[in-house]
Amino acid sequence: MSKKALLLFLFLVSFRLLPQIDSGKSLQFENNGNFRIGLSYDPLPALEPLNIKPEFPKPDYLLLGGLGTAYLGSIAAIHLYQSNAWWSGRTGKFRVIEDWDYALWVDKLGHFYSPVILAHGFSVGLEAAKVDYGTGIWISSAAALLFQLYVEVYDGFAQDWGFSTGDAVMDVAGAAYPVLQYYYPVLYNFHPRFSYWPVKLGKEGHNPGQNLIVVDDYEGQKFWLSMRVNNLFGKGFEKIWPDFLMLSVGYGVRDLDGRGGGKSDFYIALDLDYEQIPLYGSFWQMLKNSFGFIKFPMPAIRINNGVAFFGFAF
Structure with missing residues (x-):
């Protein structure tokens, strides 16, 4: 061949x-x-095409019932406090007021941060009750907003106060922030935080019969926005900036006189990223997320008609 x-x-x-x-x-x-x-x-x-039907865990309706009871109980407790501290005066027709500069804006920051923190608390409960995460974000944000607006509406009938459009706008913005973070994950690099050191806690307020609690002790409050530097500026920045450090800007007030006077303080500070703590699992993650709303005492610079350095600002 x-x-x-x-x-x-x-x-x-x-x-x-x-x-x-x-x-x-x-x-x-x-x-x-x-x-x-x-x-x-x-x-x-x-x-043959596969006919796969994903199965999702059923919500824990007993736990959901407990969450609903706690929610209504919280509204009742707030109502009792507000009735004694803010609504004890004359009531009348609903009215709207403009008070953007009340307490030198620290009150408005509080109205932004409150629904953010409330929404987190509600979402933790909904997640424990096996509610879908995306659905839980919407429900918790809506519940936080209703909680805040309930107080605003009652303020509208108090003749010494009124429905504050500024408060309502900040309530809506704060309740919307967790939803925006869910759809735009880059916002997780901007974390709202709060710190408090008693200044007038328990003292008599400007209203008869009012004893100040934490939310009314404006001079003891500071509101912060902490940022994950390396996530925002890229890996090249990691050579000079450790992952566990965040950069934070803050705001606080002093010497309020109840008539619009006082001093505003701006801060630039370091902060800790709790996500970098090497503790893993759903329980530890929940704790890290919850403590993530609290500003850790760290070195800071205060700016107010000059510059002052603090070894620890809280």
Whole structure:
């Protein structure tokens, strides 16, 4: 047999050994020892489509009932406090007021931060009750907003106060922030935080019968926005900035006189990223997320008609 015939024979045999698939073609041999070149087309049978139905855990309705009871109880407790501290005066027709600069804006920051923290608390409960995370974000934010607006509406009937459009706008913004973080994850790099050191806690307020609690002790409050520097500026920044450090800007007030006077303080401070703590699991993650709303005491610079350095600002 010549070399050319041998090569042709091997070539044809190799075609015979190829698998016959849907898009492939093979050579056919006759049984009498002779061979002929032909094409065949043997498709595989079509696969049946998989009908997979994902199963989601059913919500824990007993726990949801407990959360609802706690929610209503919290509203009742706030109502009792507000009735004694803020609504004890004359009531009348609903009215709207503009008080954006009340307490030098620290009150408005509080109205932004409060629904953010409330929404987190509600979402933790909903997650424990096995509610879908995305659905839980919407429900918890809506519940936080209703909680805040309930107080605003009652303020509207108090003749010494009124429905504050500034408060309502900041309530809506704060309740919307967790939803925006869910849809725009880059916002998780901007974390609202709060710190408090008692200044007038328990003292009599400007309203008769009012003893100040934490939310009314404006001079003891500071509101912060802590940022994950490396996530925002890229990996090249990691050479000079450790992952566990955040950069925070803050605001606080002093010497409020109840008539619009006082001093505003701005802060630039370091902060800790609790996500970098090497503790893992759902419980530890919940704790890290919850403590993530509290500003850790760290070195800071206060700016107010000059610059002052603090070893620890809280």
